[in-house]
Amino acid sequence: xxxxxxxxxxxxxxxxxxxxxxxxxxxxxxxxxxxxxxxxxxxxxxxxxxxxxxxxxxxxxxxxxxxxxxxxxxxxxxxxxxxxxxxxxxxxxxxxxxxxxxxxxxxxxxxxxxxxxxxxxxxxxxxxxxxxxxxxxxxxxxxxxxxxxxxxxxxxxxxxxxxxxxxxxxxxxxxxxxxxxxxxxxxxxxxxxxxxxxxxxxxxxxxxxxxxxxxxxxxxxxxxxxxxxxxxxxxxxxxxxxxxxxxxxxxxxxxxxxxxxxxxxxxxxxxxxxxxxxxxxxxxxxxxxxxxxxxxxxxxxxxxxxxxxxxxxxxxxxxxxxxxxxxxxxxxxxxxxxxxxxxxxxxxxxxxxxxxxxxxxxxxxxxxxxxxxxxxxxxxxxxxxxxxxxxxxxxxxxxxxxxxxxxxxxxxxxxxxxxxxxxxxxxxxxxxxxxxxxxxxxxxxxxxxxx
Amino acid sequence: xxxxxxxxxxxxxxxxxxxxxxxxxxxxxxxxxxxxxxxxxxxxxxxxxxxxxxxxxxxxxxxxxxxxxxxxxxxxxxxxxxxxxxxxxxxxxxxxxxxxxxxxxxxxxxxxxxxxxxxxxxxxxxxxxxxxxxxxxxxxxxxxxxxxxxxxxxxxxxxxxxxxxxxxxxxxxxxxxxxxxxxxxxxxxxxxxxxxxxxxxxxxxxxxxxxxxxxxxxxxxxxxxxxxxxxxxxxxxxxxxxxxxxxxxxxxxxxxxxxxxxxxxxxxxxxxxxxxxxxxxxxxxxxxxxxxxxxxxxxxxxxxxxxxxxxxxxxxxxxxxxxxxxxxxxxxxxxxxxxxxxxxxxxxxxxxxxxxxxxxxxxxxxxxxxxxxxxxxxxxxxxxxxxxxxxxxxxxxxxxxxxxxxxxxxxxxxxxxxxxxxxxxxxxxxxxxxxxxxxxxxxxxxxxxxxxxxxxxxxxxxx
Numbered sequence: 001x002x003x004x005x006x007x008x009x010x011x012x013x014x015x016x017x018x019x020x021x022x023x024x025x026x027x028x029x030x031x032x033x034x035x036x037x038x039x040x041x042x043x044x045x046x047x048x049x050x051x052x053x054x055x056x057x058x059x060x061x062x063x064x065x066x067x068x069x070x071x072x073x074x075x076x077x078x079x080x081x082x083x084x085x086x087x088x089x090x091x092x093x094x095x096x097x098x099x100x101x102x103x104x105x106x107x108x109x110x111x112x113x114x115x116x117x118x119x120x121x122x123x124x125x126x127x128x129x130x131x132x133x134x135x136x137x138x139x140x141x142x143x144x145x146x147x148x149x150x151x152x153x154x155x156x157x158x159x160x161x162x163x164x165x166x167x168x169x170x171x172x173x174x175x176x177x178x179x180x181x182x183x184x185x186x187x188x189x190x191x192x193x194x195x196x197x198x199x200x201x202x203x204x205x206x207x208x209x210x211x212x213x214x215x216x217x218x219x220x221x222x223x224x225x226x227x228x229x230x231x232x233x234x235x236x237x238x239x240x241x242x243x244x245x246x247x248x249x250x251x252x253x254x255x256x257x258x259x260x261x262x263x264x265x266x267x268x269x270x271x272x273x274x275x276x277x278x279x280x281x282x283x284x285x286x287x288x289x290x291x292x293x294x295x296x297x298x299x300x301x302x303x304x305x306x307x308x309x310x311x312x313x314x315x316x317x318x319x320x321x322x323x324x325x326x327x328x329x330x331x332x333x334x335x336x337x338x339x340x341x342x343x344x345x346x347x348x349x350x351x352x353x354x355x356x357x358x359x360x361x362x363x364x365x366x367x368x369x370x371x372x373x374x375x376x377x378x379x380x381x382x383x384x385x386x387x388x389x390x391x392x393x394x395x396x397x398x399x400x401x402x403x404x405x406x407x408x409x410x411x412x413x414x415x416x417x418x419x420x421x422x423x424x425x426x427x428x429x430x431x432x433x434x435x436x437x438x439x440x441x442x443x444x445x446x447x448x449x450x451x
Numbered sequence: 452x453x454x455x456x457x458x459x460x461x462x463x464x465x466x467x468x469x470x471x472x473x474x475x476x477x478x479x480x481x482x483x484x485x486x487x488x489x490x491x492x493x494x495x496x497x498x499x500x501x502x503x504x505x506x507x508x509x510x511x512x513x514x515x516x517x518x519x520x521x522x523x524x525x526x527x528x529x530x531x532x533x534x535x536x537x538x539x540x541x542x543x544x545x546x547x548x549x550x551x552x553x554x555x556x557x558x559x560x561x562x563x564x565x566x567x568x569x570x571x572x573x574x575x576x577x578x579x580x581x582x583x584x585x586x587x588x589x590x591x592x593x594x595x596x597x598x599x600x601x602x603x604x605x606x607x608x609x610x611x612x613x614x615x616x617x618x619x620x621x622x623x624x625x626x627x628x629x630x631x632x633x634x635x636x637x638x639x640x641x642x643x644x645x646x647x648x649x650x651x652x653x654x655x656x657x658x659x660x661x662x663x664x665x666x667x668x669x670x671x672x673x674x675x676x677x678x679x680x681x682x683x684x685x686x687x688x689x690x691x692x693x694x695x696x697x698x699x700x701x702x703x704x705x706x707x708x709x710x711x712x713x714x715x716x717x718x719x720x721x722x723x724x725x726x727x728x729x730x731x732x733x734x735x736x737x738x739x740x741x742x743x744x745x746x747x748x749x750x751x752x753x754x755x756x757x758x759x760x761x762x763x764x765x766x767x768x769x770x771x772x773x774x775x776x777x778x779x780x781x782x783x784x785x786x787x788x789x790x791x792x793x794x795x796x797x798x799x800x801x802x803x804x805x806x807x808x809x810x811x812x813x814x815x816x817x818x819x820x821x822x823x824x825x826x827x828x829x830x831x832x833x834x835x836x837x838x839x840x841x842x843x844x845x846x847x848x849x850x851x852x853x854x855x856x857x858x859x860x861x862x863x864x865x866x867x868x869x870x871x872x873x874x875x876x877x878x879x880x881x882x883x884x885x886x887x888x889x890x891x892x893x894x895x896x897x898x899x900x901x902x903x904x905x906x907x908x909x910x911x912x913x914x
Contacts, residue, residue, distance in 0.1 A: 030548060034758045036537070036651045037529045037551065039684045069754050071799075073779050080757020134762070254802040256750050256811060259656035261685050 003216060005158050006150035006188040007208075010143045011169060012117070012181035013049045019116045019142035020083065025176075032116075032140030034078030039260050044269060046142035050090050050114045051266070051273035052174045053144050057109045059094030065114075065266055067258035072251045075134055076118035084115035084145075086255045090266075096148075098164030100157050107161060108149035117141035141181075144174075150188055150196075155212035158187065162205040171306055172278050187212060191219045195231040200244060202236050211236040284308060292321040301329045310343045317353030324356060331365050335372035346372045354378040362431070389436040394429075394445050397437070401428045415450060422446065453520060453616065453669045457561075460519035461512055467519035471500040471563055474521040477613055478566050484595060486587035487608035488566040489526045492533045496521070496565040503561055516676060518561035523609040523617040526567040527574060528660060529649040530554055537651040538570040538602075539583040541765035541786040551649025552684070553618055553660045553677040560676050565615075568605030572788045573756065574622050574653040577862055578850035579604030579629065581790035588847060592633055594885035597844040600629030606663050607633035616664040616673050620650060622657045623744050624865025630663055630877040631839035631889030636910075637663045638670040641896045642872030643688045645674075646681030654751035655686075657744070657869060667878060667906045674899070692897040694829070700729040701832040705737040709863045710841040714888060718838045721880050721890050725912045729836065732828055736821050740867040741859055743821070746801050746814035747870075753798025756791070759783070793855065822871045829895040834905055837864055839877035839889030868893045876906045880913055 017024055020040030021031035031038040047065060054061045068086040094109035119139035121132055146165070152158045162183060169175040182204050189212060190196045199215060202208045218241065219229040233250070234241040245251075279287070285299040288308060292299075292315060302311050307328050318324055332352060336343065351371060355364050355378050367381050376384075401407045407428055413421035422443070429442045437445075459465040475493045482488045503512075503519050512518045524530055527537040529547040531554075536542045554564070572583035579601030580588050589604045591597040592611040599608045603619035607629030610617045619626045621639045630637025638661045645660045652658060662673035680689040700722075707715065722729060759765045761782030770785075772778030787795070801810035828835070841864055850858070868875045873896055877889030890913060894902040 033763060035547070036535075036542065036545065036758070036764065037547065037649045039648050039655075039686075041683065041685055071754050071757055073757065073760065073776060075762055075775060078758060078763060080760060081754045252803050254750075254754075254799055254804075254807075256754060256802050257656075257815075259654070259686075259751055260652075 001216075001220065002192050003153055004150040004188075004190050005152040005155070005212060007146075007148045007152065007158060007161070008186040008188075009146045009162065009165065010117075010184045011053070011146065011174075012176035012178075013046045013142040013144055014173065014176045015043055015045045015049065015142050017043055017045075018140040019043050019046050019114070020140055023140075025141055026137045028136045028139070032078070033136050034080070040083060040258075042261060042264060043142060046114065047090070047264070047266070047269050048273040048276075049142075049174050050112065050144045051270055052172060052277050053146070053169065054091030054094065054112045055274065055277065056168060056172055056174070057091070057094040057096050057112060057146065059091035059109060059112055061091045061266065061270060062088055063266055064088075065090055065264040065269075067114075067261050068255045069258050070253045070255055072253060074118075075132065076121050076139075078119060078136060078139055082116060082118060083258050083261075085113035086253075087257075089113035096161070096165060096168075098161055100160045105157065105161075107151050109146060110149050111145075111147045113145050113147075115143050115145060117143050138180075150190070155209045155216065158212055159205045159209040162208060166205070167304055168281070171281060171304055187215075189215050189219070191216060191229075192223065194219065194223070194228050197229055197231065198233045199236050199241055200233055207236070207238070210238070211241060214239070215241050288312075292325070294321050294325040298325045298329055305329070305333060307333070307343055310349045314349035314353045317350050318356050320356060323361070324353070327356060327361070327364065327368075328352070331368050332372070335369055338369075339373045341372065346375055347377065351378045355381075358382075385434050389434045392433060392436065394433075394437055394441065397429055397433045398445070398449065401425070401432050404428065411450070414446070452666060453517070453664070453672055457516065457518050457520060461507060463507060465519075467504050467507065467563075468497070468500045470519060471496050471521055471565065474565055474613055474615060478523075478609070481592075481609075481612045485590045485592060485599075485608055485612070487569050487589045487592075487599070487605040487612070488523070489536055489538065489569055489586065489605070490534050490567040492530075492564060492566060495533055496563055499558075499563045503563060506561070512561060515559075515561040516672065517557055520562050521565045521613070521615045522557060522562045523566045523568050523606060523613070523615065524554060524564055525603050525606050525617065525619045526570055527620055527651040527653070528554060528618055529651065530564055530567065533564065533567065535567065535651070536583070537574075538572045538586055539759075539787065539791070540585050541583075541759040541783075542651075543583075543585070545764065547649075549649065551660070552646035552681045554649065556677050557618065557673065566609065568603070568609055568617060568619075570605055571602035571625075572791050573651070573752070574602040574620065574625055574658075575752070575788075575790045575794050576601040577624065577628050577858060578845070578853075580847060580850045581788060583788050583791075584786065590847070591844050591885060593887060594844070596846055597885050598632065598847050598850045600632035600840070600844065601625060602629075603637075603663070604629045604633075607635050607637065610635045610663045610665065614665055616662055616669060618660060618673075618677070619663045620658060620660050621865075621869060622653045622659075622748060623869045624862050626659075626661050626663065627839040627865045627875065627877040627889060627891055628862075630879070631891075632844040632887060634879040634882070634887035635663050635665060636667055636670045636879065637661065637839075637877045637889070638674055639869070639875050640674060640678065640899060641874045643686050643690075644678050644874070644897070644899065646677075646679075646684040646687040648681055648683035648687075652751075652755040654748040655755065656751060657748055657872075659869075659872075667876065667903070667910045670876070671899075671903050678899075690897050691900065692895065693900060694833075694895065694898060696901075697831060697833050698727060699832050700727050700834055700836045701732040701828055702729055703737060703835050703837055703867070704731045704733040705735065706841075706863045706867065707731070707837050709860070710838050711843070713886075714838045714841060714843065717880060717882075717888055718890065721913055722836065725909050730832075732832070732835075734821075734824050734828065736817065736824055737863075737867050739817050740821060740870050741862060743814040743817040744862070744866045744870045745797075745859055746810050747818065749794045749798030750802045750811050750814075751798070753795045753802070756787075756795055759786070818870055821867065825867070825871055825873070826895070833894070833901065835868075835891075835893040837891050837893075839864055839891040843886045843888065864891060872896055874899050874902050876902060878906055878910050878913060
């Protein structure tokens with residue numbers, strides 16, 4: 001089936017203050033609440049970040065920054081209009097590459113623009129159905145809107161695009177990573193060259209995939225009945241999409257130039273943005289490969305996953321760089337994902353180095369789980385381990401390993417006289433007992449046990 | 452002269468509290484007759500007078516330029532803690548939490564605000580008859596059956612009657628027009644020279660705060676205090692320009708031709724008194740400045756007023772709607788005046804899909820072209836001179852019954868300069884009775900220094 005998906009994704013920029021006033025995110029002031037008489041003041045830091053995003057997305061960047069007013073009547077806009085960019089976005093004509101099902105995909109970025117976030121409407125937790133709450137603390141947050149051409153071909157691909165975009169923007173530190181600042185996307189979907197349906201305001205990659213899946217099924221179903229999807233704007237409630245506005249009800253935003261902000265030359269801001277921008281993922285991976293003589297593909301993962309600094313710090317204490325790098329991208333990363341932590345939110349790099357230095361890889365793979373999850377140092381883990389060993393008898397250890405089906409099978413084999421099976425069981429006993437018992441002790445025990 | 456008055460206050464020859472008390476009493480009295488104030492903030496004024504007096508006693512006022520000078524402020528300029536309505540029912544109980552930069556700057560110099568002046572709702576009018584729902588029309592100080600001009604009508608009327616300066620505001624002529632009708636000096640600075648922070652927006656690319664006073668010198672004294680860059684307004688600037696004197700004045704033909712015969716005659720008489728060379732200059736595009744102005748102004752106004760929809764501002768109890776739209780509509784229908792509605796509707800229309808190209812963009816293009824055309828004239832002339840209004844103040848009833856096209860057309864003497872952001876001043880040609888007329892001088896953008904020199908000289912010769 002011919003599916004075309006285009007995305008408009010809103011990324012919150014990681015500034016301390018809002019786009020047009022000096023209050024911190026989460027706070028409010030007369031400017032972001034649209035009091036009479038206030039005027040916007042452009043946050044230059046936000047502009048620099050948007051330029052960096054444009055650069056990452058290989059865009060042509062404008063020479064002057066101009067804003068427009070987008071008008072619509074809804075309670076989430078304190079001024080009754082949103083300051084955004086319509087006629088001349090800060091950047092256009094770029095592309096973004098990402099991997100999907102082992103293939104390289106390239107999607108056209110038609111434009112990148114800067115705009116202010118509206119307030120947040122809260123429908124829950126209020127006494128009557130007649131009222132809503134308006135949270136102005138989000139109003140005026142700096143957003144960068146990234147618009148793709150309708151070139152994505154499936155909900156899965158759209159999801160991968162979002163995840164990859166998130167990873168890259170996170171690497172460059174040009175997106176706000178707070179939970180409430182998650183990517184919000186509007187998606188355009190059409191099938192078999194039918195009418196374009198827009199789904200508004202979908203948070204995150206998973207939700208996007210779900211919304212698109214549902215919408216494509218809906219459109220296909222209509223098609224199977226000989227009907228066609230109408231051009232309209234829909235919402236998504238987590239399960240289904242539903243009509244927000246029909247085409248004829250579409251608002252005319254009546255864009256005009258923003259008269260409170262004169263055009264701003266981007267020459268100096270561009271210079272500044274490029275000067276302070278992080279090295280590209282490729283450059284950084286190459287540098288690490290050269291310095292530590294590790295595999296380039298692994299180095300790239302280290303860089304993309306923002307583990308470079310962690311790796312380099314750990315490498316000061318452990319010079320098995322190749323082992324360390326693989327351990328970080330496979331085991332350590334798995335533990336981070338599992339406990340939903342970032343590298344700087346768990347044990348210090350030094351601890352990973354100590355772990356690898358003092359234990360076998362096999363043990364390290366086990367121990368790292370607890371270290372990451374519980375923020376335990378290598379020393380703490382070691383002490384606990386010694387403690388445990390002291391308490392366990394050989395019988396207890398044997399019972400433990402009996403839980404393993406492979407061990408049960410090995411015991412059967414041993415009973416039939418298979419000596420190789422004995423080696424396997426001894427290995428398991430050693431591991432389970434943290435090497436408290438010697439091979440001879442175990443062998444002696446086994447002879448008794450198997451009689 | 453303000454300078455002398457300030458010296459007398461500083462030296463305690465005049466008691467600041469007594470002066471303020473006297474002006475408050477006068478203000479109350481004239482307001483009964485002329486409706487020139489929306490709010491007389493007497494408590495605030497007395498408190499400030501006391502503060503200023505203490506400062507004088509402590510000797511802390513040596514370098515201050517407006518010590519103890521009572522001021523009136525147009526009611527679309529925010530004054531912290533003092534109700535500021537922009538002449539509209541929708542803001543009729545709005546008490547701002549901060550002051551406009553211009554207000555802060557005059558208060559820092561020792562000025563004392565005593566009242567907020569009447570205006571056309573949000574500045575939407577040239578005669579001050581388009582007042583908000585529940586507001587009164589201010590009357591001409593020289594003939595109370597006539598209009599005092601708009602939209603800063605209350606400011607002009609108060610300046611004339613109380614003989615104290617005012618902070619007014621012009622979008623398309625709202626300083627010159629009432630200054631001309633009431634017989635006071637009104638200075639409209641270049642766009643951007645005075646911060647608009649704290650000015651309730653009408654049309655952001657056109658709005659300008661400027662002073663009204665009884666003399667050219669006084670108006671520039673106030674201007675010099677309020678001018679200059681303000682970090683709270685991105686469009687503000689400290690830029691100044693100068694050019695050589697050519698000793699030659701231009702009469703803009705297309706505007707001058709629209710003036711009444713008697714206005715023309717009086718003006719030419721005055722021009723002869725001044726004695727400079729002058730020449731009539733034709734700028735055909737000037738004719739389209741009115742359309743261009745109203746399209747841009749209404750387009751911007753219709754967005755600027757979108758915040759008054761009954762959420763943070765203009766909320767009313769017992770108004771319900773089956774959805775947001777209906778609620779907003781009910782609130783706005785009841786709280787905005789007729790002219791405001793007209794401008795919002797037209798403004799929304801000219802920027803809508805399908806019409807934007809014919810109207811909004813064309814208007815922007817005309818503005819750009821007109822600026823270039825006018826720029827050329829300034830190569831050979833120091834200034835444009837013309838009557839500030841093409842007519843004398845009409846009767847209130849006449850003004851109310853004017854069709855909008857006719858009313859808008861009467862802005863021809865002020866709109867071109869407002870549209871192009873050029874500094875201009877209206878100097879009274881001293882006349883008796885209601886037939887007051889302003890002698891308007893227009894200089895190139897940011898050439899306020901030249902404008903000052905010219906107008907000081909012209910004022911002397913017009914005496």
